[in-house]
Amino acid sequence: MKKVEVVEKKRWLSASGVVDRKRQSRKSTARAEMPLPDYVIRRLPNYYRYFESANKAGLGYVTSSDISDALQISVPVIKQDFSYFGGTGVQGSGYNVVYLLDYLKKLCGFVQVKKVVVVSDTELGKALVAVYKAAPYMSVEIKASKDIDSLAEADIVVIDTTKDLTTAEVYEKVIEKGITNIINLTSVHLQGKDNIIIEQNDIELSFLYMVAKINNTEK
Numbered sequence: 001m002k003k004v005e006v007v008e009k010k011r012w013l014s015a016s017g018v019v020d021r022k023r024q025s026r027k028s029t030a031r032a033e034m035p036l037p038d039y040v041i042r043r044l045p046n047y048y049r050y051f052e053s054a055n056k057a058g059l060g061y062v063t064s065s066d067i068s069d070a071l072q073i074s075v076p077v078i079k080q081d082f083s084y085f086g087g088t089g090v091q092g093s094g095y096n097v098v099y100l101l102d103y104l105k106k107l108c109g110f111v112q113v114k115k116v117v118v119v120s121d122t123e124l125g126k127a128l129v130a131v132y133k134a135a136p137y138m139s140v141e142i143k144a145s146k147d148i149d150s151l152a153e154a155d156i157v158v159i160d161t162t163k164d165l166t167t168a169e170v171y172e173k174v175i176e177k178g179i180t181n182i183i184n185l186t187s188v189h190l191q192g193k194d195n196i197i198i199e200q201n202d203i204e205l206s207f208l209y210m211v212a213k214i215n216n217t218e219k
Contacts, residue, residue, distance in 0.1 A: 018141050036085065044108050046071050046073075048108055051104060055098060055110050060093075061095060061096060061097060062078055062095055066094070067190060085107060110139050111138045111139060116143075116157075117144075118158040119151070119170050120162060125158075127142060151164055151174060154177075157179050158182075159174070166188075167186045171184075171190050181197050182199070183201060184197050184201065186202070
């Protein structure tokens with residue numbers, strides 16, 4: 001990631017170095033007010049981590065090309081994504097790192113504490129809790145528990161392997177508690193219901209894919 005030289009800004013820029021929202025085009029403003037598509041939301045955490053790293057590196061501005069090189073996302077896609085939430089760069093300088101870092105933090109909801117419970121009795125569950133408790137960009141209260149009754153106040157539930165209950169049984173009990181945000185780490189595919197949001201992260205399948213990939217490329 002290279003440092004971008006800051007040049008003199010035009011009159012229509014605010015003192016912060018960000019394009020004055022009042023002077024943006026009507027098209028950009030209208031688009032910024034639209035609900036974000038899921039494919040854009042999925043890239044927001046990547047953008048946030050990038051700007052967090054850029055801020056730690058002391059960069060004032062970064063260009064679309066800088067972001068593209070770091071995240072392997074094309075420049076047109078980056079510009080299109082940023083247009084959804086009004087992220088307009090400074091001509092000749094790029095994007096204001098501090099401004100967008102703060103904006104993305106609020107947009108992603110990292111300023112509000114989320115309560116996360118990992119339903120697990122494995123070492124993986126313990127490791128997840130240890131890692132995400134230490135994540136600087138995550139505002140979470142996370143714990144591992146086998147007690148389904150302790151899930152009542154959770155915002156997000158992560159389903160891992162348990163000895164006493166099957167994945168389907170845990171899923172049904174989680175739904176009974178009124179929890180709608182679930183991350184599934186098991187090999188059992190869960191069907192979404194009504195407003196239930198399920199993020200499937202089958203780690204076993206990832207290993208199987210990697211073995212198959214190696215087997216079919218090293219010939």
